[in-house]
Amino acid sequence: MPNHVSLPDSLESLRIMGLPPAAYYISDFITSDEEQMILDRIASAPKPRWKQLTHRRLQTWPSDLVNNKLIDAPLPAWLEEPIVSRLTSLRLGPASESSNIFGHSPHLKPNHVLINEYPAGVGIMPHKDGAAYHPVVCTVSLGASICLDIHKTKDDGTLDQAPAWRILQEPRSLLITTSDLYTGYLHGIADITEDVELSDDTVANWTLLRSGASFQEGRNVRQTRTSLTYRDVMNVSKLGSKLGMFRKK
Numbered sequence: 001m002p003n004h005v006s007l008p009d010s011l012e013s014l015r016i017m018g019l020p021p022a023a024y025y026i027s028d029f030i031t032s033d034e035e036q037m038i039l040d041r042i043a044s045a046p047k048p049r050w051k052q053l054t055h056r057r058l059q060t061w062p063s064d065l066v067n068n069k070l071i072d073a074p075l076p077a078w079l080e081e082p083i084v085s086r087l088t089s090l091r092l093g094p095a096s097e098s099s100n101i102f103g104h105s106p107h108l109k110p111n112h113v114l115i116n117e118y119p120a121g122v123g124i125m126p127h128k129d130g131a132a133y134h135p136v137v138c139t140v141s142l143g144a145s146i147c148l149d150i151h152k153t154k155d156d157g158t159l160d161q162a163p164a165w166r167i168l169q170e171p172r173s174l175l176i177t178t179s180d181l182y183t184g185y186l187h188g189i190a191d192i193t194e195d196v197e198l199s200d201d202t203v204a205n206w207t208l209l210r211s212g213a214s215f216q217e218g219r220n221v222r223q224t225r226t227s228l229t230y231r232d233v234m235n236v237s238k239l240g241s242k243l244g245m246f247r248k249k
């Protein structure tokens, strides 16, 4: 297992073809050591950090949004490095003047991380991420592989239950979804214990996988998979720091 990563000069070669614009997949974005370090930090977070839903749990860093607003606060060091500097080093095109993926976002880098833990058999309902975030979403997967389903809406506005595309996310990978794919479609994860019929024909990012061959008979038996979703919350309130100032007086 390599203990370093080599990132491409441009994301263009890692674009997931056949999807609406645009999504990119990097199979080896962090090392196994980095993956384990982050999983350890997540596991050692104080219990009140977890928000327990019916079937899964999550953490939000630096905090929950209130009315789509983030109270200004830094991310903890273990979520900032090495991931954020790697994310902001990724360029969309080959030219040196080409923008990095957060080059048009309000804070020029992600300021918020959602940590979702999915036990086998548990997913997330198809949804859109909504208006709070700049439309660039970076998802780092930890622990195990899982399929993300992309859904269309039907002409009457209701959800098309059958996914239009599937993206397979391996542990230590990065998936970037932007623009139309972010705003015009829904994404979700099925509540199943096994992803099946995985192949070049059914998985949009098959040729970009670390190891398509490891999914024997096209199957991925689900294990606990944790994701880090990095986004830039557009509206940031300085309220927290102002309160801090008042307290000092």
Ligand SMILES: O=C(O)CCC(=O)C(=O)O
Binding pocket: 114, 116, 124, 129, 139, 148, 187, 227, 229
């Ligand atoms: O865990 C994932 O890959 C998706 C999470 C997600 O869609 C969300 O939290 O909005």
Ligand SMILES: [Fe+2]
Binding pocket: 127, 128, 129, 187
């Ligand atoms: Fe989402």
